[in-house]
Amino acid sequence: xxxxxxxxxxxxxxxxxxxxxxxxxxxxxxxxxxxxxxxxxxxxxxxxxxxxxxxxxxxxxxxxxxxxxxxxxxxxxxxxxxxxxxxxxxxxxxxxxxxxxxxxxxxxxxxxxxxxxxxxxxxxxxxxxxxxxxxxxxxxxxxxxxxxxxxxxxxxxxxxxxxxxxxxxxxxxxxxxxxxxxxxxxxxxxxxxxxxxxxxxxxxxxxxxxxxxxxxxxxxxxxxxxxxxxxxxxxxxxxxxxxxxxxxxxxxxxxxxxxxxxxxxxxxxxxxxxxxxxxxxxxxxxxxxxxxxxxxxxxxxxxxxxxxxxxxxxxxxxxxxxxxxxxxxxxxxxxxxxxxxxxxxxxxxxxxxxxxxxxxxxxxxxxxxxxxxxxxxxxxxxxxxxx
Numbered sequence: 001x002x003x004x005x006x007x008x009x010x011x012x013x014x015x016x017x018x019x020x021x022x023x024x025x026x027x028x029x030x031x032x033x034x035x036x037x038x039x040x041x042x043x044x045x046x047x048x049x050x051x052x053x054x055x056x057x058x059x060x061x062x063x064x065x066x067x068x069x070x071x072x073x074x075x076x077x078x079x080x081x082x083x084x085x086x087x088x089x090x091x092x093x094x095x096x097x098x099x100x101x102x103x104x105x106x107x108x109x110x111x112x113x114x115x116x117x118x119x120x121x122x123x124x125x126x127x128x129x130x131x132x133x134x135x136x137x138x139x140x141x142x143x144x145x146x147x148x149x150x151x152x153x154x155x156x157x158x159x160x161x162x163x164x165x166x167x168x169x170x171x172x173x174x175x176x177x178x179x180x181x182x183x184x185x186x187x188x189x190x191x192x193x194x195x196x197x198x199x200x201x202x203x204x205x206x207x208x209x210x211x212x213x214x215x216x217x218x219x220x221x222x223x224x225x226x227x228x229x230x231x232x233x234x235x236x237x238x239x240x241x242x243x244x245x246x247x248x249x250x251x252x253x254x255x256x257x258x259x260x261x262x263x264x265x266x267x268x269x270x271x272x273x274x275x276x277x278x279x280x281x282x283x284x285x286x287x288x289x290x291x292x293x294x295x296x297x298x299x300x301x302x303x304x305x306x307x308x309x310x311x312x313x314x315x316x317x318x319x320x321x322x323x324x325x326x327x328x329x330x331x332x333x334x335x336x337x338x339x340x341x342x343x344x345x346x347x348x349x350x351x352x353x354x355x356x357x358x359x360x361x362x363x364x365x366x367x368x369x370x371x372x373x374x375x376x377x378x379x380x381x382x383x384x385x386x387x
Contacts, residue, residue, distance in 0.1 A: 003225035007234035010223055011207075015238060024203050025239065029196060029246045036192045037253060044183055047075035048128050051086050051098035054079060056105035064101065064143060071135040090120070096128045097121035099136065109147055127183070177346035178261065185260050189341055190314045192250060193273065194334045197280045198305035200243050204284025205301045207235060208375070209294030217379030228376040232368065236281050247273035255345075263348025272340045275361035279333040282364045289371035292378035308332040313339075336360045 015021040050068065054061050069076030077095050080086040086098040100118040102108075108115040119136050121129035145166050152162035178185045211217045224231035251269045255262040262269070287304070288297040310316065311329040318329045329335045340357050343349040 004234045006223045011235050011238050025242045036188045048073050049077035049095045050074050051078050051080050051095040053100040055103040058106040060106040061101045073131045073135050097132045190338050200280040201284045201301050201305050204281045205288050205297040208288045209297050213294045215382050228372050243277045244274050262345045264344045268344045268351050276337045279361045279364035286367035289375045308334040
């Protein structure tokens with residue numbers, strides 16, 4: 001125990017003596033909190049600027065333009081004379097999309113010729129384009145139904161019968177887990193813990209790798225009574241405590257301050273956050289064991305951390321990936337955290353049913369044991385390249 005506390009207090013002194021430690025452990029998470037806590041505070045992109053080319057200029061087309069501006073996601077920006085003007089405005093970033101209403105639009109609608117409305121949007125902005133496309137589809141369906149209803153009632157058909165003919169099947173949609181369709185709930189709950197876990201990973205690689213770079217590995221081992229496992233545990237404990245507190249503050253901000261959906265006790269998310277911290281630390285130790293050079297270890301950890309966002313299943317479903325990619329996804333701790341968040345917070349599963357997901361984190365704790373002698377030799381023989 002004396003050797004353990006020697007290493008522990010030695011690391012505390014290093015934290016207070018070097019500003020980079022305090023910046024990574026405290027300042028960067030605070031910046032992440034401020035950014036992601038205010039990110040998309042309305043939940044959805046609202047009033048996205050769009051343009052219109054009205055070649056018909058009738059009461060029906062003008063009514064349609066007003067309806068475009070009245071939708072939740074759209075904001076009518078300007079009226080353009082032709083396609084070239086609207087395209088140039090979209091290329092300049094003034095609008096995200098534009099609609100082209102053809103000539104004789106009102107006449108074709110009233111005569112049942114089914115005119116075509118062209119919708120152009122930049123595929124670079126996928127979310128904006130998808131939301132605008134959805135609003136346009138709803139708006140045109142409503143407009144078409146209104147015109148058809150007037151025509152049927154004018155022929156003497158009762159209104160209820162006409163409505164049944166226009167829409168024989170009336171669907172009802174229920175959004176499970178995130179009924180508000182809030183993009184912050186969709187993004188922040190995984191991106192913020194993912195960024196924090198990346199900081200944990202990089203900090204772990206740095207704290208061990210800097211001992212190799214500065215040739216202080218022997219002093220570190222002597223303080224730990226030449227016990228490599230004890231040296232790692234004592235060295236990592238201050239960061240485990242600090243990052244766990246940071247993660248728990250993150251959980252409190254998300255579920256108690258921002259009131260993101262949580263259908264279980266916040267304690268289960270506290271446990272998931274703690275597991276993510278220690279799994280990321282274990283993975284960081286394993287990386288510096290594989291690449292016992294600071295720059296190589298940090299480079300590999302950065303690449304691994306960035307890939308974890310793709311393999312978490314947040315933006316693209318893991319089930320739709322190739323079989324080999326699906327198996328690789330479980331090599332990333334963030335993937336297990338995302339599954340726990342999905343089951344515990346969003347779907348409200350019984351906590352006991354997701355205990356195997358918590359147990360998956362324990363597999364990462366075994367990784368440092370595989371190459372422990374390799375790291376010890378690197379510290380003793382001081383093989384860090386000096387140039």
